[in-house]
Amino acid sequence: MNQLPIFVNLRGVRVILLGDGEMADAKRRLIERAGGLCVGEDVRDARIAIVALEDESEAVAAVDRLKARGLLVNAVDRPALCDFTTPAIIDRDPVLIAIGTGGASAGLAKALRQRLEAMLPAGLGKLAKALDAARDAIRRRWPGGPERRRAIDAALAPGGPLDPLTDRDENAVADWLEQGGQGVASGLYTLTIASTDPDDLTLRQVRLLGSADLVLHPFDMPGTILSRARADAAMRVDDSEAEESGVVVRLVWAKTEESS
Template sequence: MNQLPILLNLKDRRILLLGNGEMADAKRRLYERAGAVITDDEHASGIALAVVALENDDEAMAAVERLKARGLLVNAVDRSALCDYTTPAIIDRDPVLIAIGTGGASAGLAKALRQRLEQLLPAGLGVLSVALYQSRERIQQIWPEGAARRKAIDAALDPNGPLDVLADHKMEDLEAWLEQPHGQARSQVIDLELASADPDDLTLRQARWLGQADQIFASDDVPEAVLVRARADAERFTLSFWDEQPTTGLTLRIRMKI
Protein backbone atom coordinates (compact mmCIF):
# COMPACT_ATOMS: atom_id res chain seq x y z
CA MET A 1 0.00 0.00 0.00
CA ASN A 2 1.67 3.20 -1.16
CA GLN A 3 -1.23 5.50 -0.29
CA LEU A 4 -3.36 5.95 2.82
CA PRO A 5 -7.08 6.26 2.03
CA ILE A 6 -8.80 8.81 4.25
CA LEU A 7 -12.23 10.46 4.28
CA LEU A 8 -12.04 14.25 4.56
CA ASN A 9 -14.75 16.52 5.89
CA LEU A 10 -14.67 19.35 3.34
CA LYS A 11 -17.97 21.00 4.19
CA ASP A 12 -17.46 24.79 3.91
CA ARG A 13 -13.70 24.28 3.47
CA ARG A 14 -11.95 26.27 0.75
CA ILE A 15 -10.46 24.35 -2.21
CA LEU A 16 -8.18 26.03 -4.73
CA LEU A 17 -8.93 24.96 -8.30
CA LEU A 18 -6.72 26.16 -11.14
CA GLY A 19 -7.84 25.50 -14.71
CA ASN A 20 -10.80 25.54 -17.04
CA GLY A 21 -12.49 23.07 -19.30
CA GLU A 22 -13.77 19.53 -18.87
CA MET A 23 -11.14 18.34 -16.36
CA ALA A 24 -11.62 21.34 -14.10
CA ASP A 25 -15.41 21.14 -14.32
CA ALA A 26 -15.36 17.48 -13.25
CA LYS A 27 -13.23 18.30 -10.21
CA ARG A 28 -15.43 21.26 -9.36
CA ARG A 29 -18.52 19.07 -9.33
CA LEU A 30 -16.80 16.46 -7.17
CA TYR A 31 -15.61 18.88 -4.49
CA GLU A 32 -18.85 20.89 -4.45
CA ARG A 33 -20.73 17.62 -3.98
CA ALA A 34 -18.66 17.15 -0.82
CA GLY A 35 -19.69 20.61 0.41
CA ALA A 36 -16.44 22.45 -0.38
CA VAL A 37 -16.15 26.09 -1.44
CA ILE A 38 -14.20 26.48 -4.69
CA THR A 39 -11.87 29.38 -5.41
CA ASP A 40 -9.38 30.16 -8.17
CA ASP A 41 -7.54 32.78 -6.09
CA GLU A 42 -4.09 31.42 -5.21
CA HIS A 43 -3.71 34.07 -2.53
CA ALA A 44 -6.95 33.27 -0.73
CA SER A 45 -6.61 32.37 2.94
CA GLY A 46 -7.70 29.14 4.57
CA ILE A 47 -7.12 26.88 1.56
CA ALA A 48 -7.43 23.21 2.57
CA LEU A 49 -6.35 21.51 -0.67
CA ALA A 50 -5.26 22.50 -4.15
CA VAL A 51 -6.25 21.06 -7.53
CA VAL A 52 -4.31 21.83 -10.70
CA ALA A 53 -6.30 21.10 -13.85
CA LEU A 54 -4.22 23.09 -16.36
CA GLU A 55 -3.80 21.56 -19.81
CA ASN A 56 -0.38 23.06 -20.56
CA ASP A 57 2.34 20.87 -19.01
CA ASP A 58 4.75 23.69 -18.21
CA GLU A 59 2.05 25.81 -16.60
CA ALA A 60 0.81 22.84 -14.59
CA MET A 61 4.28 21.95 -13.30
CA ALA A 62 4.99 25.56 -12.34
CA ALA A 63 1.66 25.83 -10.47
CA VAL A 64 2.31 22.57 -8.62
CA GLU A 65 5.73 23.78 -7.51
CA ARG A 66 4.31 27.11 -6.27
CA LEU A 67 1.54 25.45 -4.30
CA LYS A 68 3.72 22.76 -2.77
CA ALA A 69 6.18 25.44 -1.69
CA ARG A 70 3.32 26.91 0.37
CA GLY A 71 2.83 23.58 2.09
CA LEU A 72 -0.42 22.69 0.29
CA LEU A 73 -1.33 19.15 -0.71
CA VAL A 74 -1.86 19.15 -4.47
CA ASN A 75 -3.82 17.00 -6.89
CA ALA A 76 -2.50 17.46 -10.44
CA VAL A 77 -5.15 16.12 -12.80
CA ASP A 78 -3.85 13.40 -15.16
CA ARG A 79 -0.32 13.84 -13.78
CA SER A 80 -0.03 11.22 -11.06
CA ALA A 81 3.73 11.74 -10.58
CA LEU A 82 3.03 15.29 -9.37
CA CYS A 83 0.17 14.38 -7.02
CA ASP A 84 0.31 14.48 -3.24
CA TYR A 85 -3.10 12.83 -3.25
CA THR A 86 -5.48 11.36 -5.79
CA THR A 87 -9.28 11.32 -5.89
CA PRO A 88 -10.85 7.85 -6.05
CA ALA A 89 -13.80 6.47 -7.94
CA ILE A 90 -16.71 6.73 -5.50
CA ILE A 91 -19.73 4.62 -4.73
CA ASP A 92 -22.15 6.87 -2.87
CA ARG A 93 -24.78 5.31 -0.63
CA ASP A 94 -24.96 8.34 1.64
CA PRO A 95 -23.79 8.24 4.37
CA VAL A 96 -21.87 5.14 3.24
CA LEU A 97 -18.99 5.94 0.90
CA ILE A 98 -16.80 3.39 -0.87
CA ALA A 99 -13.65 4.70 -2.54
CA ILE A 100 -11.66 2.83 -5.18
CA GLY A 101 -8.17 4.04 -6.02
CA THR A 102 -5.27 2.80 -8.13
CA GLY A 103 -2.65 5.26 -6.90
CA GLY A 104 -3.07 7.21 -10.12
CA ALA A 105 -2.17 4.19 -12.26
CA SER A 106 -5.48 3.95 -14.11
CA ALA A 107 -8.62 6.01 -13.61
CA GLY A 108 -10.32 3.73 -16.14
CA LEU A 109 -9.67 0.66 -14.00
CA ALA A 110 -11.04 2.38 -10.91
CA LYS A 111 -14.14 3.38 -12.89
CA ALA A 112 -14.68 -0.17 -14.16
CA LEU A 113 -14.42 -1.57 -10.63
CA ARG A 114 -16.86 1.04 -9.37
CA GLN A 115 -19.38 0.14 -12.05
CA ARG A 116 -19.10 -3.56 -11.25
CA LEU A 117 -19.45 -3.03 -7.50
CA GLU A 118 -22.39 -0.67 -8.06
CA GLN A 119 -24.33 -3.69 -9.34
CA LEU A 120 -23.82 -5.54 -6.07
CA LEU A 121 -24.49 -2.83 -3.52
CA PRO A 122 -28.18 -2.09 -2.84
CA ALA A 123 -29.58 1.41 -3.00
CA GLY A 124 -30.81 1.05 0.58
CA LEU A 125 -27.35 0.62 2.09
CA GLY A 126 -27.42 4.20 3.34
CA VAL A 127 -30.83 3.62 4.92
CA LEU A 128 -29.39 0.67 6.84
CA SER A 129 -26.46 2.78 8.02
CA VAL A 130 -28.73 5.55 9.31
CA ALA A 131 -31.02 3.03 10.99
CA LEU A 132 -28.12 1.41 12.84
CA TYR A 133 -26.87 4.83 13.97
CA GLN A 134 -30.29 5.87 15.26
CA SER A 135 -30.67 2.57 17.14
CA ARG A 136 -27.33 2.59 18.95
CA GLU A 137 -28.80 3.08 22.43
CA ARG A 138 -31.39 0.36 21.92
CA ILE A 139 -28.76 -2.05 20.61
CA GLN A 140 -26.60 -1.33 23.67
CA GLN A 141 -29.56 -2.09 25.92
CA ILE A 142 -30.18 -5.45 24.24
CA TRP A 143 -26.47 -6.40 24.27
CA PRO A 144 -24.85 -4.44 27.10
CA GLU A 145 -21.55 -6.30 26.78
CA GLY A 146 -19.34 -5.06 23.96
CA ALA A 147 -18.19 -8.47 22.76
CA ALA A 148 -21.74 -9.85 22.58
CA ARG A 149 -22.94 -6.69 20.85
CA ARG A 150 -20.25 -6.89 18.15
CA LYS A 151 -20.98 -10.57 17.58
CA ALA A 152 -24.71 -9.92 17.22
CA ILE A 153 -24.21 -7.06 14.77
CA ASP A 154 -21.72 -9.07 12.74
CA ALA A 155 -24.16 -11.98 12.52
CA ALA A 156 -27.00 -9.69 11.46
CA LEU A 157 -24.91 -8.09 8.71
CA ASP A 158 -23.42 -11.36 7.47
CA PRO A 159 -24.61 -13.01 4.23
CA ASN A 160 -28.16 -14.28 4.76
CA GLY A 161 -28.42 -12.40 8.05
CA PRO A 162 -31.52 -10.31 8.79
CA LEU A 163 -29.57 -7.16 7.84
CA ASP A 164 -27.41 -8.65 5.06
CA VAL A 165 -25.47 -5.72 3.57
CA LEU A 166 -26.08 -6.96 0.02
CA ALA A 167 -29.86 -6.92 0.39
CA ASP A 168 -32.14 -3.91 0.19
CA HIS A 169 -33.50 -2.86 3.56
CA LYS A 170 -36.02 -0.52 5.09
CA MET A 171 -36.20 0.84 8.61
CA GLU A 172 -38.79 -1.87 9.34
CA ASP A 173 -36.14 -4.58 8.79
CA LEU A 174 -34.01 -3.24 11.61
CA GLU A 175 -37.07 -2.97 13.83
CA ALA A 176 -37.96 -6.60 13.14
CA TRP A 177 -34.42 -7.68 14.05
CA LEU A 178 -34.49 -5.73 17.31
CA GLU A 179 -37.89 -7.18 18.21
CA GLN A 180 -36.55 -10.71 17.75
CA PRO A 181 -32.76 -10.40 18.00
CA HIS A 182 -32.31 -14.10 18.72
CA GLY A 183 -34.93 -15.38 16.30
CA GLN A 184 -34.19 -18.39 14.10
CA ALA A 185 -33.45 -17.94 10.42
CA ARG A 186 -35.82 -19.50 7.91
CA SER A 187 -35.25 -20.68 4.36
CA GLN A 188 -36.54 -19.35 1.07
CA VAL A 189 -36.38 -20.97 -2.37
CA ILE A 190 -36.05 -18.77 -5.46
CA ASP A 191 -36.01 -19.69 -9.14
CA LEU A 192 -33.85 -17.50 -11.39
CA GLU A 193 -34.53 -17.43 -15.13
CA LEU A 194 -31.31 -16.18 -16.73
CA ALA A 195 -31.41 -13.90 -19.76
CA SER A 196 -28.22 -15.42 -21.21
CA ALA A 197 -25.03 -17.28 -20.33
CA ASP A 198 -23.23 -13.95 -19.85
CA PRO A 199 -22.82 -13.13 -16.12
CA ASP A 200 -22.94 -9.43 -16.97
CA ASP A 201 -26.59 -9.92 -17.95
CA LEU A 202 -27.57 -10.79 -14.39
CA THR A 203 -29.99 -8.29 -12.93
CA LEU A 204 -29.05 -6.48 -9.72
CA ARG A 205 -31.54 -8.58 -7.79
CA GLN A 206 -30.23 -11.83 -9.27
CA ALA A 207 -26.64 -10.88 -8.42
CA ARG A 208 -27.64 -10.16 -4.82
CA TRP A 209 -29.54 -13.42 -4.49
CA LEU A 210 -26.57 -15.37 -5.83
CA GLY A 211 -24.35 -13.66 -3.30
CA GLN A 212 -26.69 -14.67 -0.47
CA ALA A 213 -27.60 -18.26 -1.42
CA ASP A 214 -26.65 -21.18 0.81
CA GLN A 215 -27.41 -23.78 -1.87
CA ILE A 216 -27.33 -23.55 -5.67
CA PHE A 217 -29.21 -25.95 -7.95
CA ALA A 218 -28.20 -25.34 -11.59
CA SER A 219 -29.16 -26.90 -14.88
CA ASP A 220 -26.25 -28.34 -16.87
CA ASP A 221 -26.18 -25.47 -19.35
CA VAL A 222 -25.57 -22.77 -16.74
CA PRO A 223 -21.93 -21.72 -17.27
CA GLU A 224 -19.31 -21.60 -14.55
CA ALA A 225 -18.88 -17.86 -15.19
CA VAL A 226 -22.36 -17.34 -13.72
CA LEU A 227 -21.98 -19.82 -10.89
CA VAL A 228 -18.80 -18.18 -9.58
CA ARG A 229 -20.88 -15.11 -8.76
CA ALA A 230 -22.33 -17.12 -5.88
CA ARG A 231 -20.70 -17.35 -2.45
CA ALA A 232 -17.63 -19.55 -2.48
CA ASP A 233 -19.00 -21.64 0.40
CA ALA A 234 -22.46 -22.16 -1.14
CA GLU A 235 -23.31 -25.82 -1.74
CA ARG A 236 -23.80 -26.76 -5.40
CA PHE A 237 -26.10 -29.41 -6.86
CA THR A 238 -27.32 -30.36 -10.32
CA LEU A 239 -30.89 -29.37 -10.90
CA SER A 240 -31.90 -33.02 -11.29
CA PHE A 241 -31.17 -33.35 -7.56
CA TRP A 242 -34.37 -31.39 -7.02
CA ASP A 243 -37.55 -33.48 -7.27
CA GLU A 244 -39.64 -30.83 -8.96
CA GLN A 245 -38.25 -29.59 -12.29
CA PRO A 246 -38.62 -25.90 -13.14
CA THR A 247 -39.28 -24.41 -16.56
CA THR A 248 -36.85 -25.04 -19.39
CA GLY A 249 -33.96 -22.75 -20.25
CA LEU A 250 -31.03 -21.41 -18.31
CA THR A 251 -32.30 -21.91 -14.79
CA LEU A 252 -30.88 -21.55 -11.33
CA ARG A 253 -32.77 -22.58 -8.26
CA ILE A 254 -31.32 -21.26 -5.05
CA ARG A 255 -32.09 -21.80 -1.39
CA MET A 256 -31.24 -18.99 0.99
CA LYS A 257 -31.79 -18.23 4.66
CA ILE A 258 -33.65 -15.05 5.43
Protein backbone atom coordinates in the same frame (compact mmCIF):
# COMPACT_ATOMS: atom_id res chain seq x y z
CA MET B 1 -1.57 -0.76 0.59
CA ASN B 2 0.42 2.25 -0.57
CA GLN B 3 -2.20 4.86 0.32
CA LEU B 4 -4.40 5.51 3.36
CA PRO B 5 -8.02 5.96 2.25
CA ILE B 6 -9.72 8.76 4.17
CA PHE B 7 -12.94 10.74 3.80
CA VAL B 8 -12.47 14.50 4.14
CA ASN B 9 -15.29 16.77 5.29
CA LEU B 10 -15.24 19.62 2.74
CA ARG B 11 -18.46 21.34 3.76
CA GLY B 12 -17.65 25.06 3.85
CA VAL B 13 -13.94 24.38 3.23
CA ARG B 14 -12.03 26.42 0.65
CA VAL B 15 -10.30 24.30 -1.99
CA ILE B 16 -7.90 25.86 -4.48
CA LEU B 17 -8.74 24.78 -8.02
CA LEU B 18 -6.39 25.76 -10.83
CA GLY B 19 -7.28 25.25 -14.47
CA ASP B 20 -10.18 25.48 -16.87
CA GLY B 21 -11.77 23.23 -19.39
CA GLU B 22 -13.25 19.76 -18.95
CA MET B 23 -10.78 18.49 -16.33
CA ALA B 24 -11.25 21.47 -14.05
CA ASP B 25 -15.03 21.47 -14.54
CA ALA B 26 -15.24 17.84 -13.43
CA LYS B 27 -13.24 18.57 -10.28
CA ARG B 28 -15.34 21.69 -9.57
CA ARG B 29 -18.53 19.63 -9.69
CA LEU B 30 -16.99 17.06 -7.34
CA ILE B 31 -15.85 19.69 -4.82
CA GLU B 32 -19.17 21.52 -4.85
CA ARG B 33 -21.12 18.27 -4.56
CA ALA B 34 -19.21 17.63 -1.33
CA GLY B 35 -20.03 21.13 -0.05
CA GLY B 36 -16.59 22.64 -0.71
CA LEU B 37 -15.87 26.12 -2.04
CA CYS B 38 -13.66 26.48 -5.12
CA VAL B 39 -11.22 29.38 -4.79
CA GLY B 40 -8.14 30.76 -6.52
CA GLU B 41 -4.48 30.36 -5.61
CA ASP B 42 -4.34 33.68 -3.77
CA VAL B 43 -6.65 32.47 -0.97
CA ARG B 44 -4.41 31.90 2.06
CA ASP B 45 -6.61 29.81 4.35
CA ALA B 46 -7.08 26.89 1.91
CA ARG B 47 -5.52 23.57 2.93
CA ILE B 48 -6.24 21.46 -0.15
CA ALA B 49 -5.52 22.18 -3.81
CA ILE B 50 -6.33 20.55 -7.12
CA VAL B 51 -4.25 21.39 -10.19
CA ALA B 52 -6.08 20.72 -13.47
CA LEU B 53 -3.71 22.44 -15.91
CA GLU B 54 -3.04 20.92 -19.33
CA ASP B 55 0.44 22.39 -19.78
CA GLU B 56 3.04 20.16 -18.10
CA SER B 57 5.47 22.88 -17.04
CA GLU B 58 2.68 25.08 -15.70
CA ALA B 59 1.23 22.18 -13.74
CA VAL B 60 4.60 21.22 -12.20
CA ALA B 61 5.31 24.83 -11.23
CA ALA B 62 1.87 25.21 -9.65
CA VAL B 63 2.25 21.99 -7.67
CA ASP B 64 5.65 23.13 -6.38
CA ARG B 65 4.23 26.50 -5.26
CA LEU B 66 1.26 24.96 -3.49
CA LYS B 67 3.26 22.24 -1.77
CA ALA B 68 5.72 24.87 -0.55
CA ARG B 69 2.76 26.45 1.28
CA GLY B 70 2.05 23.14 3.02
CA LEU B 71 -1.07 22.28 1.04
CA LEU B 72 -2.09 18.76 0.10
CA VAL B 73 -2.16 18.72 -3.70
CA ASN B 74 -3.85 16.63 -6.36
CA ALA B 75 -2.51 17.04 -9.90
CA VAL B 76 -5.02 15.67 -12.38
CA ASP B 77 -3.58 12.84 -14.54
CA ARG B 78 -0.16 13.22 -12.89
CA PRO B 79 -0.08 10.63 -10.07
CA ALA B 80 3.63 11.13 -9.37
CA LEU B 81 2.89 14.72 -8.29
CA CYS B 82 -0.13 13.87 -6.13
CA ASP B 83 -0.34 13.90 -2.34
CA PHE B 84 -3.82 12.40 -2.73
CA THR B 85 -6.00 11.04 -5.50
CA THR B 86 -9.76 11.33 -6.03
CA PRO B 87 -11.52 7.96 -6.34
CA ALA B 88 -14.47 6.73 -8.33
CA ILE B 89 -17.50 7.13 -6.07
CA ILE B 90 -20.67 5.17 -5.36
CA ASP B 91 -23.09 7.34 -3.41
CA ARG B 92 -25.82 5.72 -1.30
CA ASP B 93 -26.08 8.58 1.16
CA PRO B 94 -24.86 8.32 3.86
CA VAL B 95 -22.96 5.30 2.54
CA LEU B 96 -20.08 6.41 0.34
CA ILE B 97 -17.90 3.86 -1.43
CA ALA B 98 -14.63 5.06 -2.93
CA ILE B 99 -12.63 3.02 -5.44
CA GLY B 100 -9.07 4.04 -6.09
CA THR B 101 -6.08 2.67 -7.96
CA GLY B 102 -3.46 5.04 -6.57
CA GLY B 103 -3.62 6.97 -9.82
CA ALA B 104 -2.69 3.92 -11.90
CA SER B 105 -5.90 3.85 -13.95
CA ALA B 106 -8.96 6.06 -13.58
CA GLY B 107 -10.62 3.92 -16.24
CA LEU B 108 -10.27 0.78 -14.13
CA ALA B 109 -11.71 2.54 -11.08
CA LYS B 110 -14.65 3.71 -13.20
CA ALA B 111 -15.28 0.21 -14.57
CA LEU B 112 -15.27 -1.24 -11.06
CA ARG B 113 -17.65 1.47 -9.87
CA GLN B 114 -20.10 0.68 -12.65
CA ARG B 115 -20.03 -3.04 -11.84
CA LEU B 116 -20.37 -2.55 -8.09
CA GLU B 117 -23.07 0.10 -8.49
CA ALA B 118 -25.34 -2.50 -10.07
CA MET B 119 -24.81 -4.84 -7.10
CA LEU B 120 -25.73 -2.40 -4.35
CA PRO B 121 -29.40 -2.00 -3.40
CA ALA B 122 -30.91 1.46 -3.60
CA GLY B 123 -31.97 1.11 0.04
CA LEU B 124 -28.43 0.73 1.36
CA GLY B 125 -28.43 4.29 2.67
CA LYS B 126 -31.66 3.65 4.60
CA LEU B 127 -30.00 0.67 6.31
CA ALA B 128 -27.10 2.89 7.38
CA LYS B 129 -29.47 5.52 8.76
CA ALA B 130 -31.47 2.87 10.64
CA LEU B 131 -28.29 1.49 12.23
CA ASP B 132 -27.27 5.02 13.22
CA ALA B 133 -30.69 5.68 14.78
CA ALA B 134 -30.44 2.39 16.70
CA ARG B 135 -26.93 3.10 18.04
CA ASP B 136 -28.06 3.55 21.66
CA ALA B 137 -30.30 0.47 21.54
CA ILE B 138 -27.44 -1.58 20.10
CA ARG B 139 -25.14 -0.43 22.90
CA ARG B 140 -27.73 -1.39 25.51
CA ARG B 141 -28.22 -4.80 23.91
CA TRP B 142 -24.48 -5.49 23.67
CA PRO B 143 -22.64 -3.31 26.22
CA GLY B 144 -19.20 -4.77 25.49
CA GLY B 145 -17.36 -3.40 22.46
CA PRO B 146 -16.05 -6.74 21.09
CA GLU B 147 -19.40 -8.46 21.70
CA ARG B 148 -21.22 -5.62 19.95
CA ARG B 149 -18.87 -5.68 16.96
CA ARG B 150 -19.29 -9.43 16.52
CA ALA B 151 -23.09 -9.18 16.67
CA ILE B 152 -23.10 -6.45 14.02
CA ASP B 153 -20.65 -8.39 11.85
CA ALA B 154 -22.88 -11.45 12.00
CA ALA B 155 -26.00 -9.45 11.12
CA LEU B 156 -24.31 -7.87 8.10
CA ALA B 157 -22.68 -11.10 6.88
CA PRO B 158 -23.91 -12.78 3.66
CA GLY B 159 -27.35 -14.20 4.38
CA GLY B 160 -27.54 -12.39 7.72
CA PRO B 161 -30.64 -10.50 8.86
CA LEU B 162 -29.09 -7.19 7.75
CA ASP B 163 -27.15 -8.41 4.69
CA PRO B 164 -26.37 -5.08 2.96
CA LEU B 165 -26.58 -6.63 -0.51
CA THR B 166 -30.20 -7.61 0.02
CA ASP B 167 -33.09 -5.18 0.16
CA ARG B 168 -34.78 -5.29 3.59
CA ASP B 169 -37.94 -3.67 4.90
CA GLU B 170 -37.74 -0.56 7.06
CA ASN B 171 -38.17 -2.57 10.27
CA ALA B 172 -35.21 -4.90 9.65
CA VAL B 173 -32.95 -3.31 12.29
CA ALA B 174 -35.70 -3.23 14.93
CA ASP B 175 -36.59 -6.86 14.19
CA TRP B 176 -32.95 -7.90 14.49
CA LEU B 177 -32.63 -6.21 17.89
CA GLU B 178 -35.86 -7.75 19.12
CA GLN B 179 -34.72 -11.22 18.10
CA GLY B 180 -31.40 -10.71 19.90
CA GLY B 181 -29.11 -11.89 17.11
CA GLN B 182 -25.68 -13.11 18.18
CA GLY B 183 -22.29 -12.76 16.57
CA VAL B 184 -19.20 -14.92 16.39
CA ALA B 185 -18.45 -16.17 19.90
CA SER B 186 -15.04 -15.68 21.48
CA GLY B 187 -12.70 -18.61 21.06
CA LEU B 188 -10.11 -20.22 18.83
CA TYR B 189 -11.14 -21.12 15.28
CA THR B 190 -8.86 -23.19 13.07
CA LEU B 191 -9.29 -22.63 9.34
CA THR B 192 -7.69 -24.99 6.86
CA ILE B 193 -6.46 -23.10 3.81
CA ALA B 194 -6.12 -25.20 0.68
CA SER B 195 -5.31 -22.50 -1.88
CA THR B 196 -3.31 -19.30 -2.12
CA ASP B 197 -6.19 -17.73 -4.08
CA PRO B 198 -8.40 -15.64 -1.73
CA ASP B 199 -11.37 -16.24 -4.05
CA ASP B 200 -11.29 -19.87 -2.93
CA LEU B 201 -12.09 -18.95 0.69
CA THR B 202 -15.49 -20.16 1.86
CA LEU B 203 -18.13 -17.77 3.20
CA ARG B 204 -17.51 -19.15 6.71
CA GLN B 205 -13.78 -18.51 6.39
CA VAL B 206 -14.36 -14.98 5.15
CA ARG B 207 -16.79 -14.32 7.99
CA LEU B 208 -14.40 -15.58 10.67
CA LEU B 209 -11.44 -13.67 9.22
CA GLY B 210 -13.59 -10.54 9.15
CA SER B 211 -14.46 -11.02 12.83
CA ALA B 212 -11.01 -11.96 14.12
CA ASP B 213 -9.25 -9.97 16.84
CA LEU B 214 -6.07 -11.98 16.26
CA VAL B 215 -4.94 -14.03 13.27
CA LEU B 216 -2.28 -16.70 13.81
CA HIS B 217 -0.75 -17.87 10.55
CA PRO B 218 2.13 -19.91 9.07
CA PHE B 219 5.17 -17.87 8.09
CA ASP B 220 4.47 -18.56 4.41
CA MET B 221 0.78 -17.55 4.37
CA PRO B 222 0.34 -15.14 1.42
CA GLY B 223 -0.63 -11.56 2.11
CA THR B 224 -3.57 -12.00 -0.27
CA ILE B 225 -5.16 -14.36 2.24
CA LEU B 226 -4.24 -12.28 5.29
CA SER B 227 -5.70 -9.18 3.68
CA ARG B 228 -9.19 -10.70 4.05
CA ALA B 229 -8.95 -10.25 7.83
CA ARG B 230 -10.17 -7.12 9.62
CA ALA B 231 -7.89 -4.21 8.76
CA ASP B 232 -7.17 -3.58 12.45
CA ALA B 233 -6.78 -7.24 13.47
CA ALA B 234 -3.52 -8.24 15.14
CA MET B 235 -1.47 -10.76 13.15
CA ARG B 236 1.27 -13.06 14.29
CA VAL B 237 3.19 -16.03 12.96
CA ASP B 238 1.68 -19.01 14.76
CA ASP B 239 3.80 -20.26 17.66
CA SER B 240 1.15 -22.87 18.72
CA GLU B 241 1.35 -21.64 22.31
CA ALA B 242 -0.85 -18.56 22.19
CA GLU B 243 -3.59 -18.10 24.75
CA GLU B 244 -5.57 -15.07 23.68
CA SER B 245 -9.03 -13.70 24.40
CA GLY B 246 -11.59 -12.64 21.84
CA VAL B 247 -11.97 -14.23 18.42
CA VAL B 248 -8.70 -15.91 17.49
CA VAL B 249 -8.36 -17.43 14.01
CA ARG B 250 -5.56 -19.92 13.38
CA LEU B 251 -4.75 -20.52 9.72
CA VAL B 252 -3.16 -23.82 8.73
CA TRP B 253 -2.26 -25.25 5.37
CA ALA B 254 -4.21 -28.28 4.19
CA LYS B 255 -0.90 -30.05 3.52
CA THR B 256 0.08 -29.53 7.18
CA GLU B 257 -2.96 -31.46 8.39
CA GLU B 258 -2.47 -34.18 5.80
CA SER B 259 1.11 -34.73 6.87
CA SER B 260 0.34 -34.88 10.62
